[in-house]
Amino acid sequence: MFNKETEYALRGLVYVQIQQMKGLKPGIAEIATEIDAPLFYTGKIMQRLVKMGFLMSTKGKGGGFYFDLTRPDLPLKAVIRAIEGAKAYSGCGFGLKSCSEDLHCSLHDQYAPIRDSINNLVSTNTVQSLARDYQKGDDILLRRR
Amino acid sequence: MFNKETEYALRGLVYVQIQQMKGLKPGIAEIATEIDAPLFYTGKIMQRLVKMGFLMSTKGKGGGFYFDLTRPDLPLKAVIRAIEGAKAYSGCGFGLKSCSEDLHCSLHDQYAPIRDSINNLVSTNTVQSLARDYQKGDDILLRRR
DNA sequence: TTATTAAAAGACAAAAAGGTCTTTTAATAT
DNA sequence: ATATTAAAAGACCTTTTTGTCTTTTAATAA
Numbered sequence: 050m051f052n053k054e055t056e057y058a059l060r061g062l063v064y065v066q067i068q069q070m071k072g073l074k075p076g077i078a079e080i081a082t083e084i085d086a087p088l089f090y091t092g093k094i095m096q097r098l099v100k101m102g103f104l105m106s107t108k109g110k111g112g113g114f115y116f117d118l119t120r121p122d123l124p125l126k127a128v129i130r131a132i133e134g135a136k137a138y139s140g141c142g143f144g145l146k147s148c149s150e151d152l153h154c155s156l157h158d159q160y161a162p163i164r165d166s167i168n169n170l171v172s173t174n175t176v177q178s179l180a181r182d183y184q185k186g187d188d189i190l191l192r193r194r
Numbered sequence: 195m196f197n198k199e200t201e202y203a204l205r206g207l208v209y210v211q212i213q214q215m216k217g218l219k220p221g222i223a224e225i226a227t228e229i230d231a232p233l234f235y236t237g238k239i240m241q242r243l244v245k246m247g248f249l250m251s252t253k254g255k256g257g258g259f260y261f262d263l264t265r266p267d268l269p270l271k272a273v274i275r276a277i278e279g280a281k282a283y284s285g286c287g288f289g290l291k292s293c294s295e296d297l298h299c300s301l302h303d304q305y306a307p308i309r310d311s312i313n314n315l316v317s318t319n320t321v322q323s324l325a326r327d328y329q330k331g332d333d334i335l336l337r338r339r
Numbered sequence: 340t341t342a343t344t345a346a347a348a349g350a351c352a353a354a355a356a357g358g359t360c361t362t363t364t365a366a367t368a369t
Numbered sequence: 370a371t372a373t374t375a376a377a378a379g380a381c382c383t384t385t386t387t388g389t390c391t392t393t394t395a396a397t398a399a
Contacts, residue, residue, distance in 0.1 A: 050305070053387060056289040076345060085291070090388050096347060108346045109396025144201040146230070155327040159315050160195070166308045174301065182300040198357060221375060235358050241377060253376045254366025 055132045057094050059125060059176070060084035065104060065114045066180035074113035101131050122175035129171055138167050200277045202239050204270060204321070205229035210249060210259045211325035219258035246276050267320035274316055283312050 051059070061080050068075045075083075081091035095114055099106045103123060106114045129137055141148035142160035196204070206225050213220045220228075226236035240259055244251045248268060251259045261268075274282055286293035287305035 050285075050287045051289070053289075060288065078345090087388055089390065092346080093348095093388085099346085106346060107396065108344085108394070110344045110398065112345045112396065114346090140195075142195045143205065144196070144198075155324045156315070156319065159319070163308060163311050163315070166311070170301070170304050170308070174304070179300045223375090232358060234360065237376080238358085238378095244376085251376060252366065253364070253374085255368065255374045257366065257375045259376090 051129065052133065054094055055129055057084065057086040057091055058098055058128055058132060060086065061091060061095055061114075062098065062104065062123070062128065062176045063179045063183070066116060066176050067183055069115055070180060070184060074107075074111070074115045076113040080114070098128075103128060103131070122177040124172050124175050125179075126168070126171040128176075138164055138171075196274065197278065199239055200274055202229065202231040202236055203243055203273055203277060205231065206236060206240055206259075207243065207249065207268070207273065207321045208324045208328070211261060211321050212328055214260055215325060215329060219252075219256070219260045221258040225259070243273075248273060248276070267322040269317050269320050270324075271313070271316040273321075283309055283316075 061084055064080055064084050065075060077092040077095060078088065080086075080095065081088040084091070095104075095106075098104055099114070104114055104116050106112065141154060142156045142164070143154045145154050148154045148157060206229055209225055209229050210220060222237040222240060223233065225231075225240065226233040229236070240249075240251075243249055244259070249259055249261050251257065286299060287301045287309070288299045290299050293299045293302060
């Protein structure tokens with residue numbers, strides 16, 4: 050569904066949120082282990098997320114990643130757009146440049162509602178809502194214990 | 195939705211089928227132009243499709259690509275599986291290895307039906323059905339004139 | 340103020356995807 | 370037979386994605 054970078058970013062953000070709800074502030078090594086992602090790549094991705102303003106960090110002892118709680122919930126779509134670009138999940142299913150709403154390809158009528166569902170999913174779900182779902186314990190997310 | 199190779203393969207196959215319905219047998223140059231894909235890359239992809247048994251070809255004068263009409267319609271899914279592998283559109287939306295039907299991630303309930311719709315779309319639509327849809331003239335497919 | 344800790348920055352590299360081009364092989368027409 | 374045509378084969382290249390590692394900077398604790 051998503052590319053690796055987006056996957057790791059979303060899992061990392063949700064993990065930080067889950068830990069923050071417990072009053073903790075995880076670092077790269079912990080995050081990478083818990084979301085089952087490569088250590089250094091995870092570091093690079095988390096740093097990019099900080100630079101893009103999605104979360105914050107502090108260096109040094111006791112440092113790690115955390116969210117500014119005064120900001121509104123973060124929809125998955127915002128992260129996806131920042132990493133994969135605005136065109137993700139928007140074009141023709143067949144890759145046709147000329148496929149539009151009024152003159153479209155044979156797949157359009159079947160594909161359009163699917164595309165809309167994906168967009169709805171990533172718009173309504175947020176890093177925070179997924180962390181809350183996880184805390185309720187009905188779902189897994191991240192590493193199995 | 196699909197990667198470039200799959201896109202070009204599907205468009206190429208549908209174009210060959212459309213031409214075959216007119217009694218024609220297009221070559222690489224014509225196919226590449228009409229499906230708006232890179233010439234040599236299209237050639238390579240069409241050759242792979244022949245080697246994989248999806249369609250046939252003849253060399254030399256009057257040569258080109260064509261389908262064995264005795265064979266059943268070709269679902270898009272068969273082509274996608276051959277190019278992208280069996281795992282395409284099958285895994286967890288979050289990329290979790292441990293996400294299963296009975297113990298799943300927070301996105302599962304929302305993502306599963308979407309994934310099913312995609313699988314249904316590529317299973318029910320065939321190269322031939324798309325070519326017929328195009329012939330009926332309601333849709334565009336391939337290049338605009 | 341020094342040692343330690345952990346993120347930031349950035350160089351580097353492997354693998355995959357996407358694409359180009361030349362040479363060879365086979366079919367057909369003259 | 371020979372010339373011509375067009376796919377097959379395969380070498381080669383570029384870009385993107387994914388990943389690794391070292392050095393630098395900043396925060397904290399002793």
